[in-house]
Amino acid sequence: MTLLEIRDITVEFPQPRSFVDMLTRTPRPALRAVDHVDLSVERGEILGVVGESGCGKSTLARAIVGLVEPVGGEVLYDGTPLTFDRHSNRRRIQMVFQDPASSLNPSMTIGSMLAELIAYHHLRPPEQVQDRCEELMDLVNLPRRYLAYRPMRLSGGQRQRIGIARALALEPDLLIADESVAALDVSVQASILNLLLDLRDDLDLTIILISHDLAVVRNVCDHVAVMYLGNIVESGPTAELFSSPAHPYTTALLAAAPSFDGSRPPGNARLEGEPPSPLARPSGCPFNPRCPLADDECRTVMPPLAISDGRLVACHKPFASSRQGARTAGPPTGE
Amino acid sequence: MTTALEVRNLSVEITRHGHTIRPVDDVSLSVDAGDCLGLVGESGAGKSMTLKAILGLLPKGARVTSGELLLHTAEGTLASIDPISVRGHGISMVFQEPMTALNPTRRVVDIIADGARAHRDMSKSEAHETAVRLLGEVGVPAPERRARAWPHQLSGGLRQRVMIAMALATEPDVLLCDEPTTALDVTVQDQILGLLDRIRRERGLSIIFVTHDLAVIGQVAQEVAVMYAGRVVETGPVRPVLDRSLHPYTNALVTSIPHVDIGTDQRLRTIEGAPPDPANFPPGCRFSPRCPFAQPDCTRAEHVLVEQATDHRTACIHPEALASISVEGSP
Structure with a gap:
């Protein structure tokens, strides 16, 4: 059953303009961070959104929770559209941020932070608030005495658990984890990922996990959507997408991921350059300037996100890159 | 195979408010000529502190209490040396955050040329030529034009390439890399790792590569040392250490x-x-x-x-x- 459906959502940020432009009434240039994205999330699944910095994955998440307002499109939650005013019922969609140190109020104790949320939303009668706080600490596997602590006394992993408890306090159905493990050490990262998996099973949560780390997504997510320059270029079930990527960008991302067993030499992806600025979007397919398979069609016509062999992919030549294999896909670059 | 750099029994102590802690405790490392040694561990394991001690860049309050640094010399022997005398000359360093490590008030070409002129006897125009040549070598497109750029005009990947060019300008034998790709995206990380691997092979450079990412170690290193709580707990060739850990x-x-x-x-x-x-x-x-x-x-x-x-x-x-x-x- 579909829990969340994103339809044709577009987010733009207006850019500053020069004094001359202001006098001549030239319209403000806009940076399009998310460009006509469609995405649906099934109840109970973990959906991974991957991409490099600047691809719009965090902006998409912020649009879903209502922290930025899209210029077009709509978000359907359980079949009803969400509005973007402050009083709409977005309590059931909660977010866990990347940096737990800067997203927790340093001057409040953990207990008062959680209690304030529960009281504001009238989720428990006042006499039960304390019990609920203790219950939340149990959920995220932290000792109850930490309720009296301030965030400064906790380690990075413990703070991230508080970030998760804070989100769970509002009893959400959908949790959006925006790079929630990126700032943590590997051993702590594993325990936070395990916690998210446990919560999905115990509380029947749906999770959108936003990450730049393909390995994390590979191990945790049921479905994956790959973003590039504000567009979703490919999405599908995790195992299938990783074993036979349909979009050349996905192929390149996988080839670029460091291989633990040393099977891929460094420089394997043969991908030149870096993602272009969203202010200077290339015409046609956004990936065409870096794509080894690009031809004239790719440079002029934007490929739509369409089903090809059971995979949603936005490419004129789906699966061509993985059939050729990453190593022979590109011309030798001398590196 | 000859040893390019050896660190023997290095200890670093920090005294603050009368308490002394020892973040690096009796660490010994060695890297062979032309090899890459991976130094792994979680934050606080003492890996960056070890690198800083090798170059004498320890923060205020920290001091080396024991240990010896041996560097391969032209005569083919290992000679005991002072960190400050080899900083930039025999040993260079590539830092994690390329934005804060590049001088924002200097053009790219001057940043690289300054390093070259400080350590090698060359004229201004020679240093300029060297800088442009190095930018080309590290894969900066259109090096003549990019040489005139300021650091803030470059992307993260290009800045890291400039850092590597800057480290190479002094023709070092050993390159210390402190998490050089942690701040970069995965496709750019792949490019930079490919670049480091290529210059290591072409120049016969030895690299000490500090990272918390075991997958990166599996890709670039030949030898690995694992650090935990200030000590090296396991060392050896990369495959046995990762596949059959002891x-x-x-x-x-x-x-x-x-x-x-x-x-x-x-x-x-x-x-x-x-x-x-x-x-x-x-x-x-x-x-x-x-x-x-x-x-x-x-x-x-x-x-x-x-x-x-x-x-x-x-x-x-x-x-x-x-x-x-x-x-x-x-x-």
Whole structure:
């Protein structure tokens, strides 16, 4: 059953303009961070959104929770559209941020932070608030005495658990984890990922996990959507997408991921350059300037996100890159 | 194979408010000419502090209390040297955050040329030519034009390339890399790792590569040293150390990381507890409070690296405990 459906959502940020432009009434240039994205999330699944910095994955998440307002499109939650005013019922969609140190109020104790949320939303009668706080600490596997602590006394992993408890306090159905493990050490990262998996099973949560780390997504997510320059270029079930990527960008991302067993030499992806600025979007397919398979069609016509062999992919030549294999896909670059 | 750089029994102490802590404790490392040594560990393990000590760049309040630094000389012997005399000359460093490490008030070409002129006898125009040539060598497109750019005009990947060019300008024998790709995206990281690997092979450079990412180590390093709580706990050639670890900490690290190539479809293994506070290290083996194989004598164990297989040394006094579970076919 579909829990969340994103339809044709577009987010733009207006850019500053020069004094001359202001006098001549030239319209403000806009940076399009998310460009006509469609995405649906099934109840109970973990959906991974991957991409490099600047691809719009965090902006998409912020649009879903209502922290930025899209210029077009709509978000359907359980079949009803969400509005973007402050009083709409977005309590059931909660977010866990990347940096737990800067997203927790340093001057409040953990207990008062959680209690304030529960009281504001009238989720428990006042006499039960304390019990609920203790219950939340149990959920995220932290000792109850930490309720009296301030965030400064906790380690990075413990703070991230508080970030998760804070989100769970509002009893959400959908949790959006925006790079929630990126700032943590590997051993702590594993325990936070395990916690998210446990919560999905115990509380029947749906999770959108936003990450730049393909390995994390590979191990945790049921479905994956790959973003590039504000567009979703490919999405599908995790195992299938990783074993036979349909979009050349996905192929390149996988080839670029460091291989633990040393099977891929460094420089394997043969991908030149870096993602272009969203202010200077290339015409046609956004990936065409870096794509080894690009031809004239790719440079002029934007490929739509369409089903090809059971995979949603936005490419004129789906699966061509993985059939050729990453190593022979590109011309030798001398590196 | 000749040894390019050797660090013997290095200890670093920091005194603050009358308390002395020792974030680097009796660390010995060596890297062969033309090889890459990976130095792994979690934050606070002392890996960056070790690199800084090698170059004499320790922060205020920290001092080297013991240890010796030996560098390969033209005569083919290892000579004991002073960190400050080799900084930039025989040993260069590539830092993690390329924005804060590049001078924002100087053009790219001047940043590189300054380094070259400070250490090598050359004229301004020679240094300028060298800088442009190096920019081309590290894969900066249109080097003549980019040489005139300011650091803030470059992307993260290009800045890191400029950092590498700057480190190479002094023609070092050993390059120290402190998490050079941590701040970069995965496709750019792949380009930079490819670049470092290429210049290592072309120039016969030795690299000490500090990272917390075991997958990167598996890709670029030939030798690896694993650090935990200020000490090296396991060293050896990269494949045996990662595939047949002889220290429970290395084993725990390896099994706790997610892999791109194989999905586990199950919970990742975790390490119980947190790394110890440097002000209060546990006695004996410092990993023993978190170790699933710990035995009573572990808390009295002396820290000695013992060779268990060819060049493969571990500080664990019960490596057989780990060997027995590996045989049973755990990851």
